[in-house]
Every structure is written in structure tokens, then in C-alpha cells.
Amino acid sequence: MPHDDAPSEEGPTKLVIRNIGLILSGKLEEPIYDGDCIIAENGKIVAWGAEADLDTEGATTTVDAMGCTVAPGLIDSHIHPVVGDYTPRQQQLHWIDSTLHGGVTTLISAGEVHMPGRPKDIVGLKAMAIAAQRWYDNFRPSGMKVHAGAPVIEHGMVEEDFKDLAEAGVKLLGEVGLGTVKDGKTAKEMVGWARKYGIQSTIHTGGPSIPGSGLIDADMVLETGTDVIGHINGGHTALPDDQITCLCESCTAGLEIVHNGNERAALLTLNTARELGCLDRVILGTDGPAGSGVQPLGIMRMVAMLSSLGNIAAEQAFCFATGNTTRQRELDTGMIEEGLCADFVLMDQAQHAPGKTLLESVQLGNLPGVGMTIIDGKVTSGRSRNTPPAGRIPKVV
Ligand SMILES: [Zn+2]
Numbered sequence: 001m002p003h004d005d006a007p008s009e010e011g012p013t014k015l016v017i018r019n020i021g022l023i024l025s026g027k028l029e030e031p032i033y034d035g036d037c038i039i040a041e042n043g044k045i046v047a048w049g050a051e052a053d054l055d056t057e058g059a060t061t062t063v064d065a066m067g068c069t070v071a072p073g074l075i076d077s078h079i080h081p082v083v084g085d086y087t088p089r090q091q092q093l094h095w096i097d098s099t100l101h102g103g104v105t106t107l108i109s110a111g112e113v114h115m116p117g118r119p120k121d122i123v124g125l126k127a128m129a130i131a132a133q134r135w136y137d138n139f140r141p142s143g144m145k146v147h148a149g150a151p152v153i154e155h156g157m158v159e160e161d162f163k164d165l166a167e168a169g170v171k172l173l174g175e176v177g178l179g180t181v182k183d184g185k186t187a188k189e190m191v192g193w194a195r196k197y198g199i200q201s202t203i204h205t206g207g208p209s210i211p212g213s214g215l216i217d218a219d220m221v222l223e224t225g226t227d228v229i230g231h232i233n234g235g236h237t238a239l240p241d242d243q244i245t246c247l248c249e250s251c252t253a254g255l256e257i258v259h260n261g262n263e264r265a266a267l268l269t270l271n272t273a274r275e276l277g278c279l280d281r282v283i284l285g286t287d288g289p290a291g292s293g294v295q296p297l298g299i300m301r302m303v304a305m306l307s308s309l310g311n312i313a314a315e316q317a318f319c320f321a322t323g324n325t326t327r328q329r330e331l332d333t334g335m336i337e338e339g340l341c342a343d344f345v346l347m348d349q350a351q352h353a354p355g356k357t358l359l360e361s362v363q364l365g366n367l368p369g370v371g372m373t374i375i376d377g378k379v380t381s382g383r384s385r386n387t388p389p390a391g392r393i394p395k396v397v
Helices: 095-100 122-138 159-167 184-196 218-224 241-250 263-276 298-309 314-320 323-329 358-363
Strands: 014-018 022-024 037-041 044-049 061-064 069-072 074-079 104-109 145-147 172-176 200-203 254-258 282-285 344-348 369-375 378-381
Touching: 061 378, 074 254, 074 282, 074 298, 074 323, 095 104, 104 172, 104 344, 104 369, 122 159, 159 184, 172 184, 184 200, 184 218, 200 218, 218 241, 241 263, 254 263, 254 298, 263 282, 263 298, 282 298, 282 314, 282 323, 298 314, 298 358, 314 323, 314 358
Parallel strands: 014 061, 022 069, 074 104, 104 145, 172 200, 254 282
Antiparallel strands: 014 037, 037 044, 069 344, 344 369, 369 378
16 A cells, blocks of 8 residues: 655646445535545545546546445544654554554544653753654654644743744644643633644543543633543543533533543533534544553444444434544544545445444444545555455455
8 A cells, every 4th residue: 555654746646436335524514425426636625426427537546436435534633642653652553554444544642641751841842742743744654644743731831832832833732631730720821822823722631541640620621721622521530420511511612522531421421412402512532542552443433332322323423533523623634525635434334234334334333344545635545454344345446
């Protein structure tokens, strides 16, 4: 498979994906699109619909989807990368490649907190954040897009530090609460500075994750006012139910549900969001690598879990892992839309899975089989080595 480590300097490209069985748009308001064909030029989506109505001439790559479902590549809103495709957290290599095989094409760092010897002095933490942003921007493991360089705020930071970080290309804060700042007043001030310079923020919600970390309760989350309520279902320990419902009701921040959290609290969040009419705020992450290891299929498992136990149509559950995250986090991927990146996962109902269709089998709690991933219009992986085998497998023709 092609391995795209550097920006391409080739000529114009045109990707045609034909013979698609079902197009999932990533958009909650219209999760299924009509059509059997998607076209991308130079890595960006340009058209979709019935093949007969589209200009398929001059393709540089043609994929026969063989009747498979095409969805935007899945997005993991909460990971803790360190460097390349290695994590010291569980001494594991190639966890990002394995995640690509789970249909995920974009990862968002919630802080590079597992770096051994992570600097906590201000010049050091800024230097590491800038370096981490660069090393994942310069090197995409197996083609995966990793948005990293997410500093954890520490006491002593001043407004100028956030300005410096933003000017150097840092766009994210790591989880508030993982550093020395554990009071809402200081956190609120720093999150405000971050926001002023265009840096998004998230917060560790719930009990301590590992020895050395601390409790962040609903009052602190609300006072801090981050853009995303990081792992609202705990990572791993969830807040009491009344605090979770209070968080859903009292602000408009993203409601991030993670694999490494409490599944009952995940369902409580989902049901509360549904009652409040704000399912568009629900986004998904794994929180891996972590104490529970890495989860190459974590996002797919969350989609199946929320769809089956939370009674959400599978096509909507896929939006939690795609378009919802795109909108909450202002990404250029995650929906079938003109001008967005041609990042896709092609999948089919797993062999021998109950249900008449892929969507029905997911609603019954089963994972689909991934047959191909595409990033920026280029094929990045074929039949997944991790999912159950798909009934049909797309092919490059
Ligand atoms: Zn956390």
C-alpha cells in the first residue's frame, strides 16, 4: 500500500469510487446520501451521486467499491500520542497503523502526556508542544492524520505564552487538569487566552485516571468553559449521574464519549443529549493509549455500542465519529461535502453477522468489516487485519 510521509509533488489526481452500495454522509441531519459514486480531485471531494450523472473521465485511480458502504474516515477525538507510531504507555509499536485498520483516518491529541520526562516548565512544555505538532505534521504514520502538539497548562503561564504557541502553529490544548492547574479560576483564564488566539481546549472530566492525576468535577468543568468536555463518561471513573446530566444541560460544549470510560455513563450522556435535542454535540474518542491499552477498533466499537444499547440508528451513530467531530473541532474532513478532504472508510457487513444490511448488523451491536481506507484521495489500507472479515472487499481497478 502507498505510504504517504510527505506532501505529494505529483501532478493532478482524480479518484473515482464507483459501485458504492451506500453513502454515509457524516451529517446528522441527512446521514444517508443517494448515489453509487464519489469523485475527488487532488485529494478533495468534488462530486457524488449516480455514476451516470457524473464526470468519471480521466481518473488516475478507480476504486470498485463492490457494493460496499462508503463513509467519511472516522475521527478519534481523544488520543495521547507521543512520537511516530510508538507509544511508551504500553510499550507498543504500530498502534496507529492498527487504528487505521479500524477505519479511523484522523486522530486528535488530548496531550502528549505519556512522553517520558515530559517537561513541565513553561519554556519546555511550549517547546515540546511545538515539536510534537511538527513531527506529526511532517510524518503521517501509515498515512494517518495526527493533530498533535497539545500542551497541558501549568501554573505560571501568561497570555503571551498562548500567543507564542498559536503563532508557532499550536491549535489544541491538552486536557486541562493533567498539569498543576486544578482550580477553575486559573483554568478559565488560560482557556480564555487559548481561545483568543484560536487554540481549542478540552478538559479531563471525572475521577483520576492513573496515580498522580486528580478529580475534575462538574463545577470545575463548567467554570473552566473548555470547547470540549473531554471524556464526559470518565477516563475511566465517571462523575455521579446528576453531574453528567448537569454538564449536558448547562453549557453548549462538545460532549465527548470515550471507549476508555464508563459505558453506563456513556449511555446516560447519549440519552440526556437526545432528550435535550442536542445529539449534534456528541463526539467520540478512545482516550488511548492508556491503562486499558490501545483500541484499534475503539471508535467502531463505540458506534456499535451506542447504536445497539442506546437505540440510535447506525447511520446517525456514525455521525458521532465523523461530521459531529468535524463541526465541533472545525476540521476539513469527516463529511461528504465538496471541498473537504477525500478521507474515506469502505466497509461491509461482517461475514455471518445477523441483520439484513450493514446498518442493521451495527444496530444489533456488531462491528462492520473494513475493506479499505483512503486518505486525501489515496488508498492507505486494504482489507483490515483487525475487523471481522467483510462480506465484500473493494478493489483498485
Ligand atoms: Zn483524561
